[in-house]
Amino acid sequence: MKEIVILSGKGGSGKTSLATSFAALGKEKILLADYDVDAADMHILLEAKHYKEEKFYSGFEAVINQEKCIQCGNCKILCQFDAIEEKDNRFYINPIDCEGCGYCEMVCPEKAIKMKDAEVGNFYVSNTRFKNVLFHAKLNIGADNSGKLVSYVKKQAKKYAEEEKIDYLLSDGPPGVGCPAISSVTGANYVVIVTETSLSGFSDMKRLHELVNNFKIPCGCIINKADLNLKVKEEILEYLEKNDISLLGEIPYNKSFPESIRQLKTVNEYDKNMAVLIKNIWEKIYKTNL
Amino acid sequence: MKIAIASGKGGTGKTTVACNFSKFLQQRFHDNSFKGVALIDLDVEEPNSSIFIAPKAERIEKIFKKIPEWKEENCTFCNKCVASCRFNALAMLPSLIMRFPELCHSCFVCEAVCPHQAIKMMPYEIGKISTSSEDNFLFIESKLNIGEVAAPALIKQSKDYVEKEVPSNYWKIFDCPPGTSCSMIEAVKSADMVLLVTESTPFGLNDLQLAVKTLRLLKLPFAVIINKYDSSYPELDKYLEKENIPVFGRIPIRQEIAIAYSAGNLINEVYPEINKIWENSYSRIKEMRNERDCNTIR
Numbered sequence: 001m002k003e004i005v006i007l008s009g010k011g012g013s014g015k016t017s018l019a020t021s022f023a024a025l026g027k028e029k030i031l032l033a034d035y036d037v038d039a040a041d042m043h044i045l046l047e048a049k050h051y052k053e054e055k056f057y058s059g060f061e062a063v064i065n066q067e068k069c070i071q072c073g074n075c076k077i078l079c080q081f082d083a084i085e086e087k088d089n090r091f092y093i094n095p096i097d098c099e100g101c102g103y104c105e106m107v108c109p110e111k112a113i114k115m116k117d118a119e120v121g122n123f124y125v126s127n128t129r130f131k132n133v134l135f136h137a138k139l140n141i142g143a144d145n146s147g148k149l150v151s152y153v154k155k156q157a158k159k160y161a162e163e164e165k166i167d168y169l170l171s172d173g174p175p176g177v178g179c180p181a182i183s184s185v186t187g188a189n190y191v192v193i194v195t196e197t198s199l200s201g202f203s204d205m206k207r208l209h210e211l212v213n214n215f216k217i218p219c220g221c222i223i224n225k226a227d228l229n230l231k232v233k234e235e236i237l238e239y240l241e242k243n244d245i246s247l248l249g250e251i252p253y254n255k256s257f258p259e260s261i262r263q264l265k266t267v268n269e270y271d272k273n274m275a276v277l278i279k280n281i282w283e284k285i286y287k288t289n290l
Numbered sequence: 291m292k293i294a295i296a297s298g299k300g301g302t303g304k305t306t307v308a309c310n311f312s313k314f315l316q317q318r319f320h321d322n323s324f325k326g327v328a329l330i331d332l333d334v335e336e337p338n339s340s341i342f343i344a345p346k347a348e349r350i351e352k353i354f355k356k357i358p359e360w361k362e363e364n365c366t367f368c369n370k371c372v373a374s375c376r377f378n379a380l381a382m383l384p385s386l387i388m389r390f391p392e393l394c395h396s397c398f399v400c401e402a403v404c405p406h407q408a409i410k411m412m413p414y415e416i417g418k419i420s421t422s423s424e425d426n427f428l429f430i431e432s433k434l435n436i437g438e439v440a441a442p443a444l445i446k447q448s449k450d451y452v453e454k455e456v457p458s459n460y461w462k463i464f465d466c467p468p469g470t471s472c473s474m475i476e477a478v479k480s481a482d483m484v485l486l487v488t489e490s491t492p493f494g495l496n497d498l499q500l501a502v503k504t505l506r507l508l509k510l511p512f513a514v515i516i517n518k519y520d521s522s523y524p525e526l527d528k529y530l531e532k533e534n535i536p537v538f539g540r541i542p543i544r545q546e547i548a549i550a551y552s553a554g555n556l557i558n559e560v561y562p563e564i565n566k567i568w569e570n571s572y573s574r575i576k577e578m579r580n581e582r583d584c585n586t587i588r
Contacts (some may be wrong), residue, residue, distance in 0.1 A: 007334050009335075010300065010301060010338075011301035011302070012299065012300050036469075037471075039298050039299055039468065039469050041299070041492075041493040044496060045492075050326050058568065059377075078398075078402075080397050085440070096475060096507070101376055101377070101395060101397030103397055105401065106374070106403070107420035108403075124497065139471055141470055141500070141503055141504045141507055142470075142507065142508075144471075146469075146471045147439065175301070175335075175336070175469075176336055176467065177434070177436060178439055178441045180471075181335070182437070184438060198551075200341055200551075200554075200555040202448065207335075207336060211437060214436070214437055225548070225552075229549065229553055231553075232553075238518040242431075255520065257519065258489065258490070258518065261458075261491040262490070262492065264492060
């Protein structure tokens with residue numbers, strides 16, 4: 001089993017539009033995962049219907065027993081995250097700010113604070129309208145541990161792929177290069193970098209590549225909006241060559257991306273010309289990872 | 291006035307709004323209510339505002355988080371530090387307390403539990419803040435080191451830096467990270483109001499709804515700007531109306547805007563009509579502020 005992760009650094013460069021188009025091509029032969037756990041969108045286009053749902057717990061959260069609390073305020077003084085609020089001479093934990101370190105529990109003289117398991121989000125397994133199985137999740141608002149939730153989705157998806165003997169796991173990654181992006185790259189076999197010919201797109205791509213390079217994972221690049229800025233495109237091509245990144249394909253600037261989403265279709269369902277381009281790109285990715 | 295530009299979905303145009311609106315405001319510095327503008331890029335994983343503002347960084351500061359340093363000579367291998375760490379950032383080996391800086395949340399518990407002063411919290415670099423200035427305009431960029439996960443800690447410190455360094459009579463515009471997780475929350479939570487940038491698609495709507503839920507939980511006032519607007523997505527319009535969310539403007543999808551953006555140019559110059567949206571946003575924000583001030587007095 002091989003895992004191919006689609007990332008971009010910059011948001012809105014077309015990751016999900018391409019991932020859903022590949023899903024439409026691969027059908028049941030590829031398993032899908034969505035690692036953009038705080039703003040997941042893949043399930044919308046794929047009309048994913050979940051047949052399994054689980055709560056995901058990770059880390060801890062402090063709770064104050066008001067009956068035992070003597071309002072000494074030790075917890076508030078020592079909390080490094082300003083997660084304890086005082087109101088009308090009572091102390092409260094703000095669950096959004098609490099990171100679950102347990103310092104307050106430790107210093108409370110009345111043992112009025114207990115740590116409980118923190119519910120981080122929901123985990124789903126779904127069937128899509130293209131007969132793929134999709135592993136995805138929804139992070140609770142303000143929850144920490146998005147990286148841990150990504151790792152959990154990944155672990156479950158890989159296990160399923162091994163059991164069902166599915167050769168490819170195709171994962172749609174989050175934007176950025178931080179915690180969830182790092183979890184997405186960890187353990188992947190190949191990274192598809194989607195960029196665009198803008199200075200922002202190029203800058204974000206370089207930071208992402210630096211991260212991927214730390215993991216020594218091979219990668220290929222799709223240049224989206226390729227005709228928008230030819231000067232930036234030249235710079236991207238130069239960068240790809242210098243860093244031994246294969247060019248998987250170029251997609252011209254076009255309005256089919258937003259329009260297809262509005263019609264709840266994948267780009268290759270909506271636009272026949274795009275379909276040819278995307279199919280070629282998918283075959284290249286596929287062949288690279290045989 | 292502190293205005294956070296956020297979105298839920300990535301790539302909707304936060305940076306475009308932050309940079310162009312800041313530059314619009316710079317022209318208004320003679321307004322009695324403020325004396326200058328500060329643009330602060332808090333999208334620390336992928337900061338891009340500098341591409342459009344093209345500043346010369348005058349000052350670069352390293353930003354640190356505190357992680358435990360182990361003093362072998364004091365350690366009795368009692369294991370208390372390892373046992374008390376809820377983030378698995380410490381491990382005991384036969385002759386070593388091993389530390390995993392990227393897992394450390396800087397909670398100081400290990401230092402507090404160590405009976406022999408063998409653990410001391412010491413600075414560890416997570417990113418950099420660079421500052422530049424021109425007439426009535428300050429630009430501050432915060433950038434996370436590659437491979438580092440402590441984005442919220444960096445954002446928090448960047449905001450402290452802004453409090454210290456930026457005059458209080460400046461309007462402050464914060465370009466925030468996408469999503470609704472800890473980084474986004476840290477970036478928006480001390481703002482006076484949030485401008486959410488969305489696009490007219492089901493993805494834009496889905497992620498906008500998540501962002502709205504987050505801001506309501508934080509009890510922050512907000513308004514929406516719809517970017518890359520070509521045609522209406524009725525579900526989005528219905529949602530905005532039903533939830534009574536103010537829309538400050540719709541920026542059309544236009545090739546000249548995309549081209550200007552791609553080359554790092556401001557939209558205000560190539561598409562001057564956009565200034566009407568900033569004008570409207572500016573007066574609506576002032577209205578919101580006046581209402582808020584009235585409510586506070588009451």
